[in-house]
Amino acid sequence: MYHKTVGYRVFNIFNHLLLIVVSLLCILPLVHVLAVSFSGKAAATANIVNLWPVDFTLESYAKTIDNPAFIKALLYSIYRTVLGTAIGMTVIVFAGYALSRRNTAFKSRNVYMWFFVFTMLFSGGLVPGYILITNLQLINTIWALVLPMALSVYNMILLLNFFRTIPAELEEAAVIDGAGLFRTMFSIHLPVSMPALATITLFTLVGHWNSWFDGLIYMMDTSKYPLATFLQTVVVQQDFSKMSINPQDMENLSQRTVKSAQIFIGALPVLIIYPFLQKYFVKGIVLGAVKE
Amino acid sequence: MKSWRKGIARTWPLHLLILPATLIAIVFHYVPIAGLVMAFQDYKPWLGFMNSQWVGLKHFHSLFMFDESVQVIWNTLIISVLKIVCGLVVPIVTALLLNEVRKQGIKRSIQTLVYLPHFLSWVILGGILIDLLSVKGGIVNRMLEDWFGLQPIFFLGDGDWFRFVLVVSDIWKEFGFAMIVYLASIAGVNPALYEAAEVDGATRLKQTIHVTLPAMLPIIVVVATLQLGNVLNAGFDQIFNLYNPLVYHKGDVIDTFVYRAAMVKGDFSFATAVGMFKSVISFVLIIAAYRLAYRFGNYRIF
Numbered sequence: 170m171y172h173k174t175v176g177y178r179v180f181n182i183f184n185h186l187l188l189i190v191v192s193l194l195c196i197l198p199l200v201h202v203l204a205v206s207f208s209g210k211a212a213a214t215a216n217i218v219n220l221w222p223v224d225f226t227l228e229s230y231a232k233t234i235d236n237p238a239f240i241k242a243l244l245y246s247i248y249r250t251v252l253g254t255a256i257g258m259t260v261i262v263f264a265g266y267a268l269s270r271r272n273t274a275f276k277s278r279n280v281y282m283w284f285f286v287f288t289m290l291f292s293g294g295l296v297p298g299y300i301l302i303t304n305l306q307l308i309n310t311i312w313a314l315v316l317p318m319a320l321s322v323y324n325m326i327l328l329l330n331f332f333r334t335i336p337a338e339l340e341e342a343a344v345i346d347g348a349g350l351f352r353t354m355f356s357i358h359l360p361v362s363m364p365a366l367a368t369i370t371l372f373t374l375v376g377h378w379n380s381w382f383d384g385l386i387y388m389m390d391t392s393k394y395p396l397a398t399f400l401q402t403v404v405v406q407q408d409f410s411k412m413s414i415n416p417q418d419m420e421n422l423s424q425r426t427v428k429s430a431q432i433f434i435g436a437l438p439v440l441i442i443y444p445f446l447q448k449y450f451v452k453g454i455v456l457g458a459v460k461e
Numbered sequence: 462m463k464s465w466r467k468g469i470a471r472t473w474p475l476h477l478l479i480l481p482a483t484l485i486a487i488v489f490h491y492v493p494i495a496g497l498v499m500a501f502q503d504y505k506p507w508l509g510f511m512n513s514q515w516v517g518l519k520h521f522h523s524l525f526m527f528d529e530s531v532q533v534i535w536n537t538l539i540i541s542v543l544k545i546v547c548g549l550v551v552p553i554v555t556a557l558l559l560n561e562v563r564k565q566g567i568k569r570s571i572q573t574l575v576y577l578p579h580f581l582s583w584v585i586l587g588g589i590l591i592d593l594l595s596v597k598g599g600i601v602n603r604m605l606e607d608w609f610g611l612q613p614i615f616f617l618g619d620g621d622w623f624r625f626v627l628v629v630s631d632i633w634k635e636f637g638f639a640m641i642v643y644l645a646s647i648a649g650v651n652p653a654l655y656e657a658a659e660v661d662g663a664t665r666l667k668q669t670i671h672v673t674l675p676a677m678l679p680i681i682v683v684v685a686t687l688q689l690g691n692v693l694n695a696g697f698d699q700i701f702n703l704y705n706p707l708v709y710h711k712g713d714v715i716d717t718f719v720y721r722a723a724m725v726k727g728d729f730s731f732a733t734a735v736g737m738f739k740s741v742i743s744f745v746l747i748i749a750a751y752r753l754a755y756r757f758g759n760y761r762i763f
Contacts, residue, residue: 177665184558185567191555192574195633198589201600205592216598264482267475275475281483288486291744293493294736295716296723300506301493320485350474379582382698386724397584405588405702425592432588439580446580447573 199436206230206429213425229426230434236418239431241392242399249395250377253315257373261325262366266354268325269332285322295386302387313387314395318377324369331365332358368449371442378438400435404428500734513730520734530718530735537714540695543628545688551636553681556643557669575637583634587702590630591617617703620711626703627712631696642680650676679757686754690747693739715739 172178200220205213209224217223233239264285272278292298298317307313335358343353359366384398394402402408405428409419421427469476500520502513524530555575562568578586593601594616605611616622650673658668697716704712715735723732 174664180665181561184561188555188558188562188571189567192571195575195578195637198593202589202592216600216603219600260481260485263478267478270475275472277472277476281479285482285486288490290747291494291740292490293496294733294740295719296729296733296736297493297496297499298489299723300496300499300729301489303506305488316485317489320482320489325482375580379580379584381582381584382701397582400588401584401702405584405591428588429592432585435588436581436585440577443577443580447576450576 199433202429203433206426206433208426210424210426213429229424229430232421232424232427233430233434236421238392238403238418239396239399242394242396243434245393246378246396249311249314250374252311253318253377254370254373256315257319257321257324257377258366258370260319261321261328261369262359264320265325265328266332266358269329269358285320285325288320289322299386308387309390309393314377314380314383317383318380321373321376324372328362328365328369331362335361364449368446371446371449374442375439375446396435400431404431497733497737499730500737502730504730504733506729516730520731521738523731524735524738532710533713533715533718536711537693537695540624540627540700540712540714541692543624544631544696545691547628547632548635548639549681549685549688551632552639553643553677555636556640556647556677557673559640559644560647560673561665572637575640577637578634579638581634583698583702586630586634587699590626590703594626617705618707620708623704623708623712627696627699630703631699634699639684642684643677646677646680647673682757683754686750686757689750689753690743692746693743 197220201218204220204222205218206229207222207225207227208218209226210228212218212223267275268278268281270278293301302308302313302317307316339357339361340353343357348356379397381395381397381401384393384395385401388394388398391402407423496510498510499513501515501517502510503516504510504513559568559571562571593599596602596613596615596618601616602613605614614622616626654672655668658672663671693715695714695716697714697720700712700714700717701720704717716739719732719736719739722728722735
């Protein structure tokens with residue numbers, strides 16, 4: 170019984186301590202930023218804030234909400250996230266369902282699979298993609314942020330692997346009852362796959378919310394920056410060159426507490442859905458990794 | 462011919478379901494691949510692909526002629542290899558240590574905390590790191606000074622420290638998430654094996670070495686092999702959000718170099734050539750990696 174030996178007990182205590190310290194280190198940076206965002210301007214400038222606000226105030230949040238550029242970016246982010254997730258999920262659910270059919274019933278399945286997988290292995294890269302968006306005249310439109318991301322082959326494969334674990338008997342029963350292809354999908358596959366669909370929807374939501382680079386290169390008009398791009402250029406890099414901004418807002422934006430508040434608001438939606446996400450993603454990943 | 466027609470009659474709804482995905486793949490993934498021809502041209506936006514001048518391999522030649530771009534290739538390799546090695550060792554060790562925690566509540570709380578950073582973007586984490594590592598009163602430098610009496614360290618302004626920050630912060634973001642597959646493989650070990658080892662008098666350390674690790678080996682081999690495809694991916698999002706001209710000599714990598722060549726200098730064709738150089742090598746490595754992973758771990762993508 171190794172549990173009872175002195176050596177193992179000593180190890181066990183140190184192991185617990187180590188793991189607790191490591192896991193706290195993972196989120197303490199976030200706690201620090203939160204503390205700074207709730208602190209007074211003077212305390213933050215004097216660098217005396219650690220993990221708890223000093224001179225508690227909501228001033229930085231008030232200033233953030235007063236900034237029309239920030240609110241605009243926030244709304245645009247919500248818009249692209251909702252639209253992008255709706256379109257993206259529709260595309261991969263339909264394709265994933267069709268590709269989950271057996272090779273005998275669907276001969277061209279393998280051709281399609283290689284066609285899609287190839288897009289994960291090789292890409293034209295930054296410049297050809299940018300020139301394509303320019304030539305399609307999608308610059309400065311929401312479609313530049315939504316369409317290129319609409320097909321996530323990785324998520325599609327996760328989903329189709331899940332569809333394949335559904336017992337054939339369920340489907341046969343539906344077919345005997347006279348259900349066609351679409352009916353089977355809506356009344357058998359989708360309801361049974363709710364956990365997988367929820368996980369992948371949340372992954373897609375987070376992906377759109379966090380996406381910043383497309384906004385940076387495809388949006389010439391800075392008032393159409395999604396929040397992640399706004400945070401990247403204006404808040405973190407402090408690059409005001411592309412924006413017309415009044416001096417008052419500029420001063421506010423460079424204030425440390427206001428910066429921290431904006432960074433925290435940027436992270437907030439992810440923090441809110443994280444508990445739901447965590448409930449499912451472990452299953453989803455293991456399912457994707459372990460196949461029949 | 463007749464059976465082919467019969468097949469279409471039966472499967473057209475399936476083709477229809479895949480149609481949106483097919484169109485997006487063609488327009489946004491395959492058309493840009495055709496756009497790679499500009500790597501062999503002096504592409505001018507106002508002339509287009511048809512009228513721009515063909516220059517053959519000129520841009521690929523200059524890639525290896527400039528000291529700057531050769532340095533960028535080295536930086537990419539050094540940074541990504543450091544990340545791959547640490548990104549393998551840290552999650553495996555943590556998974557083994559976490560496996561020793563018996564209380565499910567503690568175990569789950571630890572998991573909740575360490576998975577979180579994976580879901581935050583490098584914009585957020587970069588913003589946090591720039592604040593934490595600031596030379597003027599960032600909390601990390603303050604602690605180093607108060608506890609050890611050290612001079613402030615220029616984490617994001619000194620090339621070597623910058624690489625160090627890249628590796629450590631990459632572990633911070635990803636080690637928890639990377640641990641999941643290892644925890645799953647540990648959970649799959651037959652308890653009878655441990656009981657047998659116990660009867661033979663094996664200590665916990667010996668059980669870990671002779672039972673747990675061999676059970677994890679297949680998945681470790683698969684993950685390690687698949688990383689081969691990433692040796693030219695040093696992490697664009699992370700570096701772009703943390704770097705500055707002071708650390709270009711040690712922190713500039715292929716992807717950031719391509720971005721600046723294209724979007725800042727407007728040198729489209731050269732940037733495309735550098736990007737293509739990376740894509741082609743990565744493609745070959747990924748194919749090799751999948752073949753190896755299939756051979757050693759029986760791993761398939763679909």
